[in-house]
Amino acid sequence: MRQALRNAGRASLYLLTGAGLSVACYVMAGLVLAGAVGTALVLGAGMLPETVRALRALAGFERRRSGTWAGAAIPENYLPLDHGTLWARVRAAGTDPGTYRDLRWLGAQLVCGLVLWYVSLVLWPLALLTDGIWCGVAGRPALLLPQIVRLASLEARLSRTLLLPSRSERLAERVAELSATRAGAVAAHGAELRRIERDLHDGAQAHLVALSMRIGLARRAYGQDGEAARKLLDDAQDQAEEALAGLRHVVRGIHPPVLTDRGLAGAVRALAAGSALEVTVTVAGLTDGPEDGTRAPAAVEAAAYFVVAEALSNAARHSGAERAWVELTRSAGLLRIRVRDEGRGGAAESGGTGLPGVRRRVAALDGSVELSSPAGGPTVLEATLPGVW
Template sequence: MREAGRASCYLAVGAGLSLVCYVMIGLVLLAATATLLVVGAGMLPETVRVLRGLAGFERRRVAAWQGSPVTEAYAPLDRGTLLERLRAATTDPGTYRDARWLAVQLVCGLLFCYAAMVLWPLGLLVDGVWCGLAGRPAVLLPRVTDLADLQARLARSLLLPAPSARLSERVEELTATRAGAVAAHGAELRRIERDLHDGTQARLVALSMRLGLARRAYDHDPATARTLLDSAQDQAEEALAELRHVVRGIHPPVLTDRGLVGAVRALAAGCGLEVTVTARGLADGPEDGARAPAAVEAAAYFVVAEGLTNAARHSGAAHASVTLARREGALRVRVEDTGRGGADENAGTGLLGVRRRVAALDGTVRLTSPPGGPTVVEVELPCVW
């Protein structure tokens, strides 16, 4: 009964939308006529803009009913001269998809609502007897939900962009992703170069100088030479530690040694917070049974590292949780803390770097951090298991 009521509300809104479509069709015809007469050429782009808004409302309505978004792809209407805007409005395939949906919604929206109005009294009568006397589940009222599903599927099929438009949108998305990946790669190379120059190289130069001094002092002052050699050994160990730090920034060795789950548990143990780590469908050790590719594991590791670092340094949280989940064709990572919230990826390079790293693997990042918390970072990384 509850689902049938929800479906009836959906169909009633669709019927109201059909009445709006009557007005919209009149507006479209008026704009087309004024454009042909030249005097009202500026009306058409604005009318198409209103039509896009109406179709956008229907996309959101269908997405809310079905639980998955309905993508859109339009040519911009706010660029160039009036002639260029007219050309964009009249040649954009999205305009004709919206017009096709407008015509279908004009009729079908009312028909679906009328059908629901017929089903309700019949359903209350027949299903009441059927359920009360025979002890059987309702038959007619669930059909109202089927009508809402049918209307949503019809609207989705009419409003989805053409394959060519979706391909063009995908090309633009991949172009932006590639640019982000190139920028992230360049930033990473500069970081490695800076770490090597400021840390390891400086220690190696000092080590070379110490060894040179020890060689010159070896014959006439063995004690000083021994002291210099001891100091050179200390500097060599420090240089090795610097190199390990640089390598850890490229691909953490702990991933190879312990696997993703073990590496994340090590991060959690050393971050200074009380962290709960949950792994679903992943091996706890470095065995190969359920491991993602190395690049995906490294990206997931750095996502968790950045999330826990931000939680410990900036959020004021006492507790955080990390969830790693294996899905069909994807690895999902979720980092949540109980801090003050208000995280902004534009305020620093950490979260922006995470987004670029994930985008390079064609993954997605979702950040939720309202004032007062909690802060949640959710990442999905496509991979083949």
């Protein structure tokens, strides 16, 4: 009975908010009518875009309210109203399918919000009397109090149905998102190729050229000056080792061998051990073994590794912090990475931080990156990567 009362109380608060929203909808309906009349008379055409903007704000509040109640966000999809001439903005406001969705919801909310609230007011005294006897005497579950919760759920479902963009609009938005992601992936791929080319040209190639020259000089000195030939061969060996070190550096930049040997969890622990900060690593759902069935795809592991590496590098160079925390969590087919430090904050995706590259690398795998770094800290970088396990 107590739990039923708590649930019904939450539902009543939700319905009361909906009733207040219905009153606001009456005001908004008047503004929409005034904007339409003003547009028809031409002199008041500037009212329409601003009225539609206010309507979007009201519908946005309902999206958040209903999404919170139902536990599922309601996406929005609108044409921009901030670009072009006045008539372009009027045309965008008048032809946007999102405007008609909002108007459809506005008309329904005018009636339903108040009606459902009044029904809940009628149910409360009946529920207290009936359920009080039914639960207190017979020891049975409440009968009428859950109906108040169902009224709130009905209002939330109605709002979702009316405000949710059509399937074609969601597909178009997804196509646009994937197009932008693909462009970012192409840019990231091009930047990576240029980096590899630069590393090979400035590192391994230069060492190999020097190695070839020293071997040629040693060959010419061989038989004439054995000591000089031996020194040249020693230099050539040093050049060969430097060339190998350069090639290993390039290979680590493409796919760190530690990922193959120890898995993501072990590789991140190795990063933490080599960091200038004191780093605490927490892992859930992943292990160090290379062949244990909990491994993410290689591309996902590489992206996660570079997210952690870049975040720890930035924290060591810019934050002034002494400690950092890394969390790796696998759940529901997703890999979540969270890197936090208690430094000075103020991190931004500029100034050579490497964060734009991190965002492009994650977006190429259809993942997301969120950065929170207020002045004074803490700085928290969170990335979510889809995976197939």
